[in-house]
Amino acid sequence: LDGAHQSYTIAANDQIAAADAYRDLIIAYRSGAPVLLKDVADVVEGLENSKVGGWYQGTPAVIIDIQRQPGANVIETVKRIRAELPRLQRAMPVGIELTIVHDRTGTIRASVRDVQFTLVLSISLVVLVVLIFLRTIRATVIAGVALPLSLVATFGVMWFCGFSLDNLSLMALTIGTGFVIDDAIVMIENIVRHLEQGEDPMNAALLGASEIGFTVISLTMSLIAVFIPLLFMTGIVGRMFREFALTLTIAVVTSAVVSLTLTPMMCSRLLRHSQGSTGSLARWFNAAVDGSVELYRRSLEWVLRHQAATLSVTALTFAATVWLYVIVPKGFLPVQDTSLITAVTEAGPEVSFAEMQRLQDQVTAAVRRDPDVTGVVSVVGVSTMNPTPNAGRLAITLKSRDQRQAFVTEIIDRLKQAVAPIPGMVVHFQPVQDIQISTRPSRAQYQYTLTGTNAREVLDWSARLVDRLQDDARLQDVASEVQEGGLRAFVRVDRERAGRLGVSMQAINDTLYDAFGQRQISTIYGQANQYRVILEAKPEYQRDPTALAKLYVPAGVNTQTQTLSSSTSTQVILPTTSTNLVPLGAVATVERTTAPLAIMHDGQFPAATISFDL
Missing domain, CATH: 3.30.2090.10 (Multidrug efflux transporter AcrB TolC docking domain; DN and DC subdomains)
Incomplete structure (x- = not known):
C-alpha cells in the first residue's frame, strides 16, 4: 500500500x-x-518416500554417492572433500555419524605408486646396464643425464597438452625408458669409436654426430610409426591409449633431440682417450662378452649347416604362434581388484516393499559374515539405480589387497554360495572396475540392448534371447532387466x-x-x-x-x-x-x-x- x-x-x-x-x-x-x-x-x-530405504552395516543411513565433474582430477577432488568432512560432522546433530564407506582413490594411489616404483627401477636398471657395457663412469653419466632430461621435457609437453600423471602415462614413460636411452647410447658408442681411432674429443663428437644423426632420426621415425595407429583408434580403446601413444611419442622425439644436441656436446667435454678399465672386474666382463660372442658364432655356423632344420623350426614356431593365438582366452579388459563389489538383488515381481526389505536384510547378513568383507551398503526401493521395486543394491567393501589372500573373483564365488540358500532372492555380483563400459545399471559386466517400436515384441524376443544365451556354456549370470509377472x-x-x-x-x-x-x-x-x-x-x-x-x-x-x-x-x-x-x-x-x-x-x-x- x-x-x-x-x-x-x-x-x-x-x-x-x-x-x-x-x-x-x-x-x-x-x-x-x-x-x-x-x-x-x-x-x-515421517519420510517423504517410505518405499525407499538405505542401510550401512545394518543401520539406517542416508547414502551419498559423490562423483567428480568431467575433467576434474579425482585425487584432488577427494582431497578437498575429505578436508570438508570435519566441518560437516560438527554441523550435524548429536547421534548422526558421517562415515566414508569407500574411497576409490586408494586403489588409484596404489596403482600410481606401483608404476612410479617400476619407472624408478627401470631407470636404475638401464643406467646399470649402460655402466656394465660402456665400462666408464663418464659415458654412463652422459647417458644417465639424457634419460631424466628427456623425461622432464616430456612432462612439460604433457602439461601443455593437458595430460596428467596417471597409470597410462606413467606406463608409457616406463616402456619408453629403453627407447629414450637407446639414441644416446648409439651416439656415445660412435663417438667413443672415433676417440679410440685417435681423434680428439671435439672432432670425435662432430664426426660421430654427423655420421649417426640420420640413424637416430630414422630410429625415431620408425618408433613413431608404430604408435601412429593408436592415435586413430576409436571407442573405449582409443580413448584409453591415445594419451599413452602421445606420451610415448613425445618421449621418443624428445630423446632424439637430446641425443643429437646435448649428448655430443657432453661427449666433447667429458670423454677422454683413456676409456675403459683394465681391472679384474673389467677383464672378467670382457671374458664373459667374448664367450657369448663365441657361443653365438658356433650356433650361427650350426644353423647355416642345417638350413632345412632351421626352416622347419621356423615354420613350426609360426604355426604354434597362430595356434596359441586361437586358443588363448580373449577379453576386452582383465578383471581388476579394486576392493569393491556391487551386487544386484532381485526378488519376485509381486514382492512387497516390506518383504523385499526382509529378504535384503538376509542377504546383507550373509554377506557381512564373510571374513574379507569390511562394510556393506544396502539400498531398497525405486531409484536411479533400481528401476523396479523388486530390486535392491549392495555395495560391498573388502579389505585392502595386502590384507587378504583371496582375489576378488574368489570372494564373489564365496558370496554366491553364501546367499544361494536364501529362498525367493537372486543375487548378481560383479567387481567394480576403474574403467566402466556399461551404459546403464545392470546385473553383469557385459550388456546387449534390444530395441523396437512394439513393446510387446521387444519383451517376447528378449525372453527368447535370454533362453538361448543361458544355453551357451561360454556365458554365465545371464539376466534381463525385463520384470514381467508383476x-x-x-x-x-x-x-x-x-x-x-x-x-x-x-x-x-x-x-x-x-x-x-x-x-x-x-x-x-x-x-x-x-x-x-x-x-x-x-x-x-x-x-x-x-x-x-x-x-x-x-x-x-x-x-x-x-x-x-x-x-x-x-x-x-x-x-x-x-x-x-x-x-x-x-x-x-x-x-x-x-x-x-x-x-x-x-x-x-x-x-x-x-x-x-x-
Whole structure:
C-alpha cells in the first residue's frame, strides 16, 4: 500500500509452518459443526518416500554417492572433500555419524605408486646396464643425464597438452625408458669409436654426430610409426591409449633431440682417450662378452649347416604362434581388484516393499559374515539405480589387497554360495572396475540392448534371447532387466454408468492419486530445511485391491466444492455438503492381472537390456 505519506507491505498467515497446525485445519462442516483434519486423518512427521530405504552395516543411513565433474582430477577432488568432512560432522546433530564407506582413490594411489616404483627401477636398471657395457663412469653419466632430461621435457609437453600423471602415462614413460636411452647410447658408442681411432674429443663428437644423426632420426621415425595407429583408434580403446601413444611419442622425439644436441656436446667435454678399465672386474666382463660372442658364432655356423632344420623350426614356431593365438582366452579388459563389489538383488515381481526389505536384510547378513568383507551398503526401493521395486543394491567393501589372500573373483564365488540358500532372492555380483563400459545399471559386466517400436515384441524376443544365451556354456549370470509377472489392479470404468452419475474420469483419477500416489499438496519452509506435505491413504488401506472398494468419488455435474489450498499449484478437491459421493465400485470393476513392472526405453523406443558375464 502506498499512501500520501506512508507505505505498507502486506503479509498474511496463509502458510502453515508446522505439521501440528494441519491437525486443526477445518476441511468441512457437518450439521453446522466444523470437521477438522485430525478427525478424519492422521498427521504424522515421517519420510517423504517410505518405499525407499538405505542401510550401512545394518543401520539406517542416508547414502551419498559423490562423483567428480568431467575433467576434474579425482585425487584432488577427494582431497578437498575429505578436508570438508570435519566441518560437516560438527554441523550435524548429536547421534548422526558421517562415515566414508569407500574411497576409490586408494586403489588409484596404489596403482600410481606401483608404476612410479617400476619407472624408478627401470631407470636404475638401464643406467646399470649402460655402466656394465660402456665400462666408464663418464659415458654412463652422459647417458644417465639424457634419460631424466628427456623425461622432464616430456612432462612439460604433457602439461601443455593437458595430460596428467596417471597409470597410462606413467606406463608409457616406463616402456619408453629403453627407447629414450637407446639414441644416446648409439651416439656415445660412435663417438667413443672415433676417440679410440685417435681423434680428439671435439672432432670425435662432430664426426660421430654427423655420421649417426640420420640413424637416430630414422630410429625415431620408425618408433613413431608404430604408435601412429593408436592415435586413430576409436571407442573405449582409443580413448584409453591415445594419451599413452602421445606420451610415448613425445618421449621418443624428445630423446632424439637430446641425443643429437646435448649428448655430443657432453661427449666433447667429458670423454677422454683413456676409456675403459683394465681391472679384474673389467677383464672378467670382457671374458664373459667374448664367450657369448663365441657361443653365438658356433650356433650361427650350426644353423647355416642345417638350413632345412632351421626352416622347419621356423615354420613350426609360426604355426604354434597362430595356434596359441586361437586358443588363448580373449577379453576386452582383465578383471581388476579394486576392493569393491556391487551386487544386484532381485526378488519376485509381486514382492512387497516390506518383504523385499526382509529378504535384503538376509542377504546383507550373509554377506557381512564373510571374513574379507569390511562394510556393506544396502539400498531398497525405486531409484536411479533400481528401476523396479523388486530390486535392491549392495555395495560391498573388502579389505585392502595386502590384507587378504583371496582375489576378488574368489570372494564373489564365496558370496554366491553364501546367499544361494536364501529362498525367493537372486543375487548378481560383479567387481567394480576403474574403467566402466556399461551404459546403464545392470546385473553383469557385459550388456546387449534390444530395441523396437512394439513393446510387446521387444519383451517376447528378449525372453527368447535370454533362453538361448543361458544355453551357451561360454556365458554365465545371464539376466534381463525385463520384470514381467508383476501384480496389477486394473480399474475398468463403465463410462456410460459414470456419465449417468456425473462421475468424470478426472475425478476417478484424482481419487486414486490422492489415495495411492503420494500426492504432494504443500511444502513447509523452515529456517534451514523444507518439508513436503504428502497426502495418501492410511497404510491399512494400501495392502491389497480390496481397499479400492472403500473409495468414494465425487459425482454431479454442478457440484460445489471447496479446495485445500497449498503453496504450490496443486489443489485437492474436498466434498462439501452438496457434493454427491459415489462408491468407486458403482462405476468401475477391479480386475487382477499381471504386467511388467517397468518398460525401459532407449532413444525413446521400448528396450530390454540383457546382461551377462564370460
